[in-house]
Amino acid sequence: MYGHLCGSTVHLGGGAREIIYDTGFFGRPKDDYLELTLIESVYLHYKGRITVELDGKDLDLEDLIYKSSRRMDNFEVKYIVYKDLRERGYYIKPGVTDFRVYPRGGRPGSTPSKYFVQALSERQILPLPQLIRQVETTDNLKKEMILAVVDEESDITFYSTKLRSMKGESKKISLNNDIRASLLEDRVIVWDIQETQNLHNELLYGKPLDEKRLHLSLIEAAYLQVNGLIIIRDSKKDVKNNILAPDIFAEQAAIVDPDFPLKLAVYKDLRDQGMVVKTGYKFGSHYRVYKKVNSKSKMKHSEFLVHAIDNDHIFNLPQLSRAVRLAHSVRKQMIFAWKAGNNIRYLEIGRIKM
Amino acid sequence: MYGHLCGSTVHLGGGAREIIYDTGFFGRPKDDYLELTLIESVYLHYKGRITVELDGKDLDLEDLIYKSSRRMDNFEVKYIVYKDLRERGYYIKPGVTDFRVYPRGGRPGSTPSKYFVQALSERQILPLPQLIRQVETTDNLKKEMILAVVDEESDITFYSTKLRSMKGESKKISLNNDIRASLLEDRVIVWDIQETQNLHNELLYGKPLDEKRLHLSLIEAAYLQVNGLIIIRDSKKDVKNNILAPDIFAEQAAIVDPDFPLKLAVYKDLRDQGMVVKTGYKFGSHYRVYKKVNSKSKMKHSEFLVHAIDNDHIFNLPQLSRAVRLAHSVRKQMIFAWKAGNNIRYLEIGRIKM
Numbered sequence: 001m002y003g004h005l006c007g008s009t010v011h012l013g014g015g016a017r018e019i020i021y022d023t024g025f026f027g028r029p030k031d032d033y034l035e036l037t038l039i040e041s042v043y044l045h046y047k048g049r050i051t052v053e054l055d056g057k058d059l060d061l062e063d064l065i066y067k068s069s070r071r072m073d074n075f076e077v078k079y080i081v082y083k084d085l086r087e088r089g090y091y092i093k094p095g096v097t098d099f100r101v102y103p104r105g106g107r108p109g110s111t112p113s114k115y116f117v118q119a120l121s122e123r124q125i126l127p128l129p130q131l132i133r134q135v136e137t138t139d140n141l142k143k144e145m146i147l148a149v150v151d152e153e154s155d156i157t158f159y160s161t162k163l164r165s166m167k168g169e170s171k172k173i174s175l176n177n178d179i180r181a182s183l184l185e186d187r188v189i190v191w192d193i194q195e196t197q198n199l200h201n202e203l204l205y206g207k208p209l210d211e212k213r214l215h216l217s218l219i220e221a222a223y224l225q226v227n228g229l230i231i232i233r234d235s236k237k238d239v240k241n242n243i244l245a246p247d248i249f250a251e252q253a254a255i256v257d258p259d260f261p262l263k264l265a266v267y268k269d270l271r272d273q274g275m276v277v278k279t280g281y282k283f284g285s286h287y288r289v290y291k292k293v294n295s296k297s298k299m300k301h302s303e304f305l306v307h308a309i310d311n312d313h314i315f316n317l318p319q320l321s322r323a324v325r326l327a328h329s330v331r332k333q334m335i336f337a338w339k340a341g342n343n344i345r346y347l348e349i350g351r352i353k354m
Numbered sequence: 355m356y357g358h359l360c361g362s363t364v365h366l367g368g369g370a371r372e373i374i375y376d377t378g379f380f381g382r383p384k385d386d387y388l389e390l391t392l393i394e395s396v397y398l399h400y401k402g403r404i405t406v407e408l409d410g411k412d413l414d415l416e417d418l419i420y421k422s423s424r425r426m427d428n429f430e431v432k433y434i435v436y437k438d439l440r441e442r443g444y445y446i447k448p449g450v451t452d453f454r455v456y457p458r459g460g461r462p463g464s465t466p467s468k469y470f471v472q473a474l475s476e477r478q479i480l481p482l483p484q485l486i487r488q489v490e491t492t493d494n495l496k497k498e499m500i501l502a503v504v505d506e507e508s509d510i511t512f513y514s515t516k517l518r519s520m521k522g523e524s525k526k527i528s529l530n531n532d533i534r535a536s537l538l539e540d541r542v543i544v545w546d547i548q549e550t551q552n553l554h555n556e557l558l559y560g561k562p563l564d565e566k567r568l569h570l571s572l573i574e575a576a577y578l579q580v581n582g583l584i585i586i587r588d589s590k591k592d593v594k595n596n597i598l599a600p601d602i603f604a605e606q607a608a609i610v611d612p613d614f615p616l617k618l619a620v621y622k623d624l625r626d627q628g629m630v631v632k633t634g635y636k637f638g639s640h641y642r643v644y645k646k647v648n649s650k651s652k653m654k655h656s657e658f659l660v661h662a663i664d665n666d667h668i669f670n671l672p673q674l675s676r677a678v679r680l681a682h683s684v685r686k687q688m689i690f691a692w693k694a695g696n697n698i699r700y701l702e703i704g705r706i707k708m
Contacts (some may be wrong), residue, residue, distance in 0.1 A: 155636070185430050215434075283676065321638050322680055
């Protein structure tokens with residue numbers, strides 16, 4: 001077939017509909033021609049199925065790639081993703097993100113598309129607000145939003161992204177109020193061994209340092225404090241009953257850890273939803289989260305890693321890769337959480353094979 | 355035993371040498387008393403082996419911890435590490451880092467200490483220059499430098515740190531010079547299928563996009579270019595033989611990737627040392643590195659992840675945790691690399707069990 005390069009499309013004349021569209025769903029049929037994107041054109045040229053001319057001269061593949069690269073941002077990265085999916089049997093159409101992709105075995109006209117795919121170079125940045133808009137649009141259309149990240153060596157990693165809720169099933173138990181605790185540098189100590197055991201064994205708060213003391217993290221202490229369960233004293237003051245009010249405690253915690261207010265908001269939401277939340281330090285995330293734990297002895301594998309981010313966070317893709325890969329390697333789901341008004345929203349990002 | 359709190363030490367009187375020092379190597383024997391650190395004192399108080407008084411009044415454990423926390427930075431974190439190691443059978447003395455630790459079965463007086471341990475809260479930052487000085491000092495004394503990082507919930511992760519060299523055994527083969535390549539956005543294409551196969555199959559450069567083209571990363575292209583193996587043309591210019599000089603190419607690459615000069619310096623050193631270097635994107639590091647690869651078909655598991663950092667880099671401990679944990683989970687060693695004058699230096703950081 002013979003085509004003509006026209007801006008950022010290639011027009012194929014008579015017969016193209018039957019030969020090119022009907023056999024592979026390339027291009028968009030117009031009244032008397034078939035319109036191909038640059039990506040489709042390069043692919044069909046590479047396959048030897050079309051010739052493309054400009055100003056009366058045939059373009060070889062190298063020429064056509066040069067022109068495409070100049071006429072379209074990110075051409076090479078998008079082409080790598082297109083070619084990969086196409087050669088593995090997927091039908092692809094242009095879409096609101098880069099590509100609408102049909103499910104395996106499905107095809108345009110008879111099946112709805114399943115995925116919205118966005119192709120990114122690992123060097124691009126991905127602002128959270130932009131990603132959210134895309135995921136919401138995709139959700140509204142009942143599609144799955146997929147990020148296809150092309151690394152420096154042209155390997156592709158696919159990530160599925162979805163907004164989700166977080167809901168746990170841990171029992172709530174009541175405690176004696178006013179448990180005695182002290183702030184010591186960047187952690188809090190509960191002194192009463194009896195209360196220590198209840199807090200730790202039944203609700204999984206803190207870690208026992210010995211038979212006498214339980215260490216709470218600043219986050220845990222703040223949450224228990226605002227719920228009226230513990231009373232925190234300041235160990236830096238000589239008067240033993242120098243009680244720290246919740247706002248003063250939160251202020252001091254924010255000096256030690258500038259992310260404290262954000263992390264506390266996420267922690268509070270997860271605990272309020274019945275999940276058990278522990279530090280994720282060993283996994284490089286803020287929290288590891290359990291859907292259900294009824295006692296320490298029955299503590300299972302945590303299902304989630306949750307990382308709190310600002311609502312204008314900008315994802316750096318190598319860092320995202322590291323977080324998701326690590327979660328994957330320990331069989332957990334990677335969740336990013338941020339504040340949207342008075343609510344916390346959750347985005348799950350996972351590697352998928354396509 | 356009865357002791358007296360004196361500044362940031364506790365002094366034990368007559369008989370302490372036999373009862374406390376000789377049985378457990380706590381403290382430093384002086385002429386007529388035994389001097390304990392605050393950490394040793396709190397530990398012995400908790401064990402019920404000593405009583406400590408100040409101004410004629412006995413201090414209970416809570417009081418002694420309060421006082422210690424006010425008299426010593428980071429007391430709680432150091433105490434957590436001390437107690438953990440001590441209770442697992444290690445003898446510990448104060449040292450240039452926080453602790454000198456004797457090997458299992460070893461003891462002060464009869465065995466040299468084996469580890470220098472530094473205790474850190476996960477919230478502390480760790481500047482590379484400071485870490486290097488410590489590791490060099492430790493190396494000179496033939497000890498191992500260990501970081502003990504205490505997370506928010508008082509769990510400890512131990513990291514061994516050592517300076518090392520990187521040397522590979524990959525064969526060097528000669529190639530035809532002046533292979534034709536083009537820069538396209540953020541990657542380089544080699545067009546000649548014959549040269550493509552040699553570059554890729556024998557030296558593991560790049561990734562074939564199809565049977566006609568090989569993609570090189572910017573780093574690979576720059577390295578091959580300065581070694582005179584490829585000639586890179588700029589696809590954005592219409593004249594096909596518009597050749598990019600190495601300095602111009604490097605300039606353009608640094609626009610796409612600000613870390614380019616640093617990453618190239620590390621890449622060059624590793625390749626010059628006979629290692630095979632590929633992108634580490636999937637692992638969130640700059641490179642995955644193979645000691646020996648003789649052909650694509652015999653490509654093995656890569657042994658290292660290498661991440662290039664500035665020589666004034668400041669480690670954030672949760673990020674360090676994530677990198678090391680991920681390397682560990684894929685059975686690779688995590689290496690950080692930086693420029694020191696005209697050389698590249700390498701620091702291996704790995705989790706260890708103590």
